[in-house]
Amino acid sequence: MSAEIRFNNLGLTLPPVSAPVGNYTSAVQVGNLMYISGKAPSPVDGVMPKGKLGQRYSTADGVGFAHSACLEVLAVLKEKLGSLDKVVQVVDLHGSINAVPEFEQHAEVLDGASDLLSAVFGPAGAHVRSVIGVSSLRNGVPLTIKVIVEVRE
Amino acid sequence: MSAEIRFNNLGLTLPPVSAPVGNYTSAVQVGNLMYISGKAPSPVDGVMPKGKLGQRYSTADGVGFAHSACLEVLAVLKEKLGSLDKVVQVVDLHGSINAVPEFEQHAEVLDGASDLLSAVFGPAGAHVRSVIGVSSLRNGVPLTIKVIVEVRE
Amino acid sequence: MSAEIRFNNLGLTLPPVSAPVGNYTSAVQVGNLMYISGKAPSPVDGVMPKGKLGQRYSTADGVGFAHSACLEVLAVLKEKLGSLDKVVQVVDLHGSINAVPEFEQHAEVLDGASDLLSAVFGPAGAHVRSVIGVSSLRNGVPLTIKVIVEVRE
Numbered sequence: 001m002s003a004e005i006r007f008n009n010l011g012l013t014l015p016p017v018s019a020p021v022g023n024y025t026s027a028v029q030v031g032n033l034m035y036i037s038g039k040a041p042s043p044v045d046g047v048m049p050k051g052k053l054g055q056r057y058s059t060a061d062g063v064g065f066a067h068s069a070c071l072e073v074l075a076v077l078k079e080k081l082g083s084l085d086k087v088v089q090v091v092d093l094h095g096s097i098n099a100v101p102e103f104e105q106h107a108e109v110l111d112g113a114s115d116l117l118s119a120v121f122g123p124a125g126a127h128v129r130s131v132i133g134v135s136s137l138r139n140g141v142p143l144t145i146k147v148i149v150e151v152r153e
Numbered sequence: 154m155s156a157e158i159r160f161n162n163l164g165l166t167l168p169p170v171s172a173p174v175g176n177y178t179s180a181v182q183v184g185n186l187m188y189i190s191g192k193a194p195s196p197v198d199g200v201m202p203k204g205k206l207g208q209r210y211s212t213a214d215g216v217g218f219a220h221s222a223c224l225e226v227l228a229v230l231k232e233k234l235g236s237l238d239k240v241v242q243v244v245d246l247h248g249s250i251n252a253v254p255e256f257e258q259h260a261e262v263l264d265g266a267s268d269l270l271s272a273v274f275g276p277a278g279a280h281v282r283s284v285i286g287v288s289s290l291r292n293g294v295p296l297t298i299k300v301i302v303e304v305r306e
Numbered sequence: 307m308s309a310e311i312r313f314n315n316l317g318l319t320l321p322p323v324s325a326p327v328g329n330y331t332s333a334v335q336v337g338n339l340m341y342i343s344g345k346a347p348s349p350v351d352g353v354m355p356k357g358k359l360g361q362r363y364s365t366a367d368g369v370g371f372a373h374s375a376c377l378e379v380l381a382v383l384k385e386k387l388g389s390l391d392k393v394v395q396v397v398d399l400h401g402s403i404n405a406v407p408e409f410e411q412h413a414e415v416l417d418g419a420s421d422l423l424s425a426v427f428g429p430a431g432a433h434v435r436s437v438i439g440v441s442s443l444r445n446g447v448p449l450t451i452k453v454i455v456e457v458r459e
Contacts, residue, residue, distance in 0.1 A: 133289025136439025286442030
């Protein structure tokens, strides 16, 4: 089954591609690798989420943020490639979680993104991963993720 | 001299490959690049180390953790490639150290991993590196490292 | 216009290539990708900057540090490649800012590096980016950046 069909079957909607927050671009392809810029979750009712996990936000909130940030990445891929079916393999997912020093649920949170990649891309969604807890992020967003994928040349 | 021979001469033992902590995979190869997922140190007497450098753990402890996490990476490489001799070049090592805000010995700590890569791979172990101090990590582990290597296609 | 000509027109001077802070190397090329090790800003009057943004240093200081760290990266590229014109495309810029937990101006700070890449490389300077706020860095430096570029093989 194709990634486009799987995505449609999930009943999800891609957000509009969010603008880079600074003097950079959303994606760069070199050979068959496509790097996508770090993405935060989408705004909710027009307002960007702001705050730390373990303080303002719960682990369950974080799972939702990871899912949302992953949809932001998929929106970039769709725009740049024309179709999610051009993704050969998800390669790397790096998550940075804005959290209090006592936070420990990073793996559970980032599965919000990993589960979506798996649901959309199937076996091609299996990726390597790393996740850290950071003390601050741009504009106070609760989480950012960064993705590298292999694409058809 | 081969990496396998160098490793055996060091008198070290590879740990069993630890399971991914979440919905992802241990390694992905694209072309001649192999990405390995972030790895924490091995359990000690069946218990995962937990705590921050500059608080529960010393810099010397950290050097040992970096060495241990690097063995975890080597165990993945051995499993995926069959032999450490399939590594053409270690490319990139990124370290995230769970530390108090006053911590400054990141370089010394990460040499625990870099020295092992150098001892095992010789000139092919020379890698680029970055290291940061983070405020939290999954399950409170003191350190994670992430590695990219070039392999024979 | 070439990157070398653009750089000269900016009236800037490359610093000497700073030594790796640990057992690693400044750059590794694999295929047409060149990875450069994490770089801090240059010393000022022989002294390395030390301190956190939002505490000892302002956002404006941070912009200058990002600019300076980017010059450190360019110095490595110049040494390894012989000429900045060998850079086909800047691929990835990752910034780690040593900051207090309340800091939010990461994007503004990292534009100090992104703006320089854009000024030197023109359209080939458009890169993907991620930036995080960390609680500590080696020797207390206020910021490090890490860069990947595509080069002519």
